[in-house]
Amino acid sequence: GAVVSQHPSRVICKSGTSVKIECRSLDFQATTMFWYRQFPKQSLMLMATSNEGSKATYEQGVEKDKFLINHASLTLSTLTVTSAHPEDSSFYICSAKITGGAEQPQHFGDGTRLSIL
Amino acid sequence: GENVEQHPSTLSVQEGDSAVIKCTYSDSASNYFPWYKQELGKRPQLIIDIRSNVGEKKDQRIAVTLNKTAKHFSLHITETQPEDSAVYFCAASILGGFQKLVFGTGTRLLVSP
Numbered sequence: 001g002a003v004v005s006q007h008p009s010r011v012i013c014k015s016g017t018s019v020k021i022e023c024r025s026l027d028f029q030a031t032t033m034f035w036y037r038q039f040p041k042q043s044l045m046l047m048a049t050s051n052e053g054s055k056a057t058y059e060q061g062v063e064k065d066k067f068l069i070n071h072a073s074l075t076l077s078t079l080t081v082t083s084a085h086p087e088d089s090s091f092y093i094c095s096a097k098i099t100g101g102a103e104q105p106q107h108f109g110d111g112t113r114l115s116i117l
Numbered sequence: 118g119e120n121v122e123q124h125p126s127t128l129s130v131q132e133g134d135s136a137v138i139k140c141t142y143s144d145s146a147s148n149y150f151p152w153y154k155q156e157l158g159k160r161p162q163l164i165i166d167i168r169s170n171v172g173e174k175k176d177q178r179i180a181v182t183l184n185k186t187a188k189h190f191s192l193h194i195t196e197t198q199p200e201d202s203a204v205y206f207c208a209a210s211i212l213g214g215f216q217k218l219v220f221g222t223g224t225r226l227l228v229s230p
Contacts (some may be wrong), residue, residue: 026182034217043220044161044208093160097216105151108160 003027003094006109014117015086015089021079023094029074034106035067038091050077067088074099084116120210121209123221131229138224140207141189147209149205150190150217152181155204155223164205165192168212189219 003026011019013026023033026105031052038045047055055111068080077096081088091113120143130136142150148169153161167174167190169182174181180196182192194201207221 026130032216033126044218046217046219049217091158095218105163105166106216108162112158113158 002098002107004010004107006094006112008112009110010113010115012115013084016083018085019081019093019114021092021114022082023077023079023096025050025075025096025107028060028096029099031074033071033077033094033096034045035069035077035079036093036095037091038111040091043046045091047079052077066097072081084105084114086116087115089114118207119147119219119220121207121219122223123207125224126222127227128226129227130197132197132199134228135223136192136194136199136201136226136228137191137221138226139189139206140191140209140221141219142209142219143188144209144211145185145188146211149212150181150183151208151210151218152179152192153178153206153208153220155206161206176180194226198224199228199230202226202228 005024007022031049035047038044041112046059049068050071052071058064071077091111093111095108098104123140151166154164155161165181167177167183178195180193205224208218210216210218
């Protein structure tokens with residue numbers, strides 16, 4: 001149980017393109033989802049906390065107009081990288097926390113490798 | 118905010134040896150400390166976690182110890198195997214609420230046959 005599906009797994013696109021990444025909790029409801037970015041050989045850095053039905057909370061230094069987050073249902077959060085540039089190339093990973101599971105761990109998706117040419 | 122430091126950054130051991138990875142955290146309010154294993158290009162996988170009401174937890178070859186006073190916790194892997202080779206991340210969080218995880222910098226473990 002507690003499966004998180006992330007799609008797509010890999011994106012290669014031209015500079016200036018907007019890219020949407022989906023994060024779905026398949027067998028549980030997730031009021032809260034998290035979006036992380038991981039550069040090669042580095043740690044996971046939290047970008048934002050996504051809350052169903054409300055605005056996302058962004059970490060310091062993360063541009064909310066650049067990284068649009070929508071959490072429209074209890075099983076789906078999306079991250080849109082707008083007007084992507086080569087410096088946005090990274091591994092983006094989402095995680096989800098079971099609703100009401102204050103003491104449950106986060107469950108991670110498989111990640112999306114974004115390459116901007 | 119919370120800051121998590123992790124050492125060493127790389128660790129090479131021979132198969133069968135033990136491996137120890139150490140982390141320190143800064144926020145005394147943190148009460149949940151998971152450890153993740155990440156293979157190249159894959160998702161982080163939770164391998165063990167510990168809450169602040171216990172000092173040690175064990176699961177077969179893996180154990181985690183926590184010293185709340187000193188604000189540090191460690192991962193111990195015994196009888197290492199080549200398939201243990203991966204990057205290991207510690208993290209700290211506060212249970213309840215949003216449970217925001219702050220990750221350590223990672224340790225690349227290489228187990229040689």
